[in-house]
Amino acid sequence: MAASIEVNNEYGYVVLVLxxxxxxxxxxxxxxxxxxxxxxVFYPTMYAxxxxxxxxxxxxxxxxxxxxxxxxMPLFFVVLLLGGLQHPVVAAGxxxxxxxxRFFYFTGYATGxxxxxxxxxxxxxxxxxGLIICTALxxxxxxxxxxx
Numbered sequence: 777m778a779a780s781i782e783v784n785n786e787y788g789y790v791v792l793v794l795x796x797x798x799x800x801x802x803x804x805x806x807x808x809x810x811x812x813x814x815x816x817v818f819y820p821t822m823y824a825x826x827x828x829x830x831x832x833x834x835x836x837x838x839x840x841x842x843x844x845x846x847x848x849m850p851l852f853f854v855v856l857l858l859g860g861l862q863h864p865v866v867a868a869g870x871x872x873x874x875x876x877x878r879f880f881y882f883t884g885y886a887t888g889x890x891x892x893x894x895x896x897x898x899x900x901x902x903x904x905x906g907l908i909i910c911t912a913l914x915x916x917x918x919x920x921x922x923x924x
Contacts, residue, residue, distance in 0.1 A: 781861055789868035790860030794853060797875045801849065804842040804882050811838040811886075834888040841885035841893065845878055852904065859910025862917060867910050874903035 811817070815835040817824045823839060824832035852874060860867035881897025 783861065784864050786864040786868075787860055790856060790864050790871065793868050793871035793875060794856060796872070797849070797852065797878070800875055800879055801842075801845065804845060807882070807886065808839055808842050811835050837888050837890060838886045840890075841882040844885075845882060848900075848904075852907070855904070855907040855911045859907050859914055862914040863910045867907060870903045870906040870910070874900055874907070877903060 812819070812835070815824065815829065815831040817829065817832075817835045817839075824835045826832040829835070852871075856867055856871045856874075860871075877897050877899035880895065881893045881900060884892035884895055884897055
């Protein structure tokens with residue numbers, strides 16, 4: 777039997793959080809571009825080599841901060857959008873926390889001291905975990921409704 781899903785008006789908050797993260801991602805990519813020029817690491821080189829570039833670690837920290845964000849973006853988008861179908865306000869709040877924490881993760885990493893990424897950036901973990909729980913509850917709710 778097919779389940780129908782009604783999208784609540786509050787789901788708009790979820791969509792706006794997704795847009796905010798997309799803006800953050802564009803901003804991070806521009807920071808990597810600026811770092812490429814500043815530290816003279818040109819395309820197609822993904823990471824600088826310390827034996828060839830004295831600023832390799834500084835560039836690599838900027839690049840890695842953005843790369844990690846890109847690696848986690850598909851999971852974030854899926855759990856935000858699916859979990860938000862049943863729990864839009866909670867998912868939007870967790871997604872906003874995740875987005876803000878991701879900003880601090882990136883800016884901390886970009887200092888050239890990788891440990892700085894976790895000062896506020898560590899909030900990515902509970903925010904992401906909360907979104908996974910929202911999505912799991914949505915899935916369970918669909919199954920339970922089917923059984924009734």
